[in-house]
Amino acid sequence: MRYEIRLAGSGGQGIILAGFILAEAGVFDKHHVVHTQNYGPEARGGVSVSDVIFSDAEIDYPETLGLDILLALNQRACEENLASMKPEGLVIIDSDLVERVFWGQVVRVPFLSRAQKKFKDQKVANMLALGALVPFCAWVSPHSVRKAITKRLSPEIAQLNLSAFQEGLKLARRLKKSLKFYEVEGAIEV
Amino acid sequence: MRYEIRLAGSGGQGIILAGFILAEAGVFDKHHVVHTQNYGPEARGGVSVSDVIFSDAEIDYPETLGLDILLALNQRACEENLASMKPEGLVIIDSDLVERVFWGQVVRVPFLSRAQKKFKDQKVANMLALGALVPFCAWVSPHSVRKAITKRLSPEIAQLNLSAFQEGLKLARRLKKSLKFYEVEGAIEV
Numbered sequence: 034m035r036y037e038i039r040l041a042g043s044g045g046q047g048i049i050l051a052g053f054i055l056a057e058a059g060v061f062d063k064h065h066v067v068h069t070q071n072y073g074p075e076a077r078g079g080v081s082v083s084d085v086i087f088s089d090a091e092i093d094y095p096e097t098l099g100l101d102i103l104l105a106l107n108q109r110a111c112e113e114n115l116a117s118m119k120p121e122g123l124v125i126i127d128s129d130l131v132e133r134v135f136w137g138q139v140v141r142v143p144f145l146s147r148a149q150k151k152f153k154d155q156k157v158a159n160m161l162a163l164g165a166l167v168p169f170c171a172w173v174s175p176h177s178v179r180k181a182i183t184k185r186l187s188p189e190i191a192q193l194n195l196s197a198f199q200e201g202l203k204l205a206r207r208l209k210k211s212l213k214f215y216e217v218e219g220a221i222e223v
Numbered sequence: 224m225r226y227e228i229r230l231a232g233s234g235g236q237g238i239i240l241a242g243f244i245l246a247e248a249g250v251f252d253k254h255h256v257v258h259t260q261n262y263g264p265e266a267r268g269g270v271s272v273s274d275v276i277f278s279d280a281e282i283d284y285p286e287t288l289g290l291d292i293l294l295a296l297n298q299r300a301c302e303e304n305l306a307s308m309k310p311e312g313l314v315i316i317d318s319d320l321v322e323r324v325f326w327g328q329v330v331r332v333p334f335l336s337r338a339q340k341k342f343k344d345q346k347v348a349n350m351l352a353l354g355a356l357v358p359f360c361a362w363v364s365p366h367s368v369r370k371a372i373t374k375r376l377s378p379e380i381a382q383l384n385l386s387a388f389q390e391g392l393k394l395a396r397r398l399k400k401s402l403k404f405y406e407v408e409g410a411i412e413v
Contacts (some may be wrong), residue, residue, distance in 0.1 A: 053243070060262045069259040069285055095259055096285060142320045187377025 042106030047159030053084030061177035087172040111174035164201020226277040232296030237349030242273030244371040251367035279360040347387035354391020
């Protein structure tokens, strides 16, 4: 039993921190976890990728075999990683930044504009995205993610990040309920 | 051109944070970097391992091929990872926690007791160790490590961690000078 999540975006979108928190949450939930991030030189303006693999057994092969979830925070991050998906996998996109997705099961949430509107801070779009991911992934509990956020961030920014996480969670739960999930392409308007 | 560093210890020794900072420092120094951490469930009390690979080109193979540096913060972390070394690689150990090392090139520093004595805080042993590693690795500059520490830690703890890093740097520079390094086994008494 193995579950693979890729977070992909550009530098500065908080992909690495989100992966870090997701990995720690998996540890709190008693899984074996491998977390890999691949950085290119910032100047290259490349796609930043963070992979988190959960398993119930020791993980001998630390590379992804087929993604269960891809979170894509820009167009290129989305296009370059669809080839790594499992056929039944789920793609979650920031609909402010990804225009087109040729994939079956897609959840669209405008993370960036929601972060700006609700929290006056675009930096927490990553925590909104993390919150939106969790309801679709049985391997991490919201409780463990909150614990990891609290552990890793300093007190003065933890609260804001926790609030953004909760907002993402709320949006995704609503979406999940309103759709026949895993059967149709999701479109959320919030 | 590829350079591989493994940080190994037990949970709570700050291996993951140290790897994270080392990886970011490598990015600041314009390298391609892959950072992988493998977590077991905490209950297992296993060895926590964080690998950082630097390269001048894109890294297609994200697993280690032969370690240039192993930083081992306990006996088991040391023993289990010697098989992954390059023959000419360097092993850096916490001499408070690792008793025996059967390896050619070893740098021994009592990180834990030095952290306690100098900073009254054993938690910064990881930053001392990071400081001790940098003079032996041409791929990251002290400046970039300081930048990564400042970026990743909250202001109230950054200064302590920066001081511990500087102390490690100082110890290792002294050691490097006083030994014919890479020819004899190092033994430091501080």
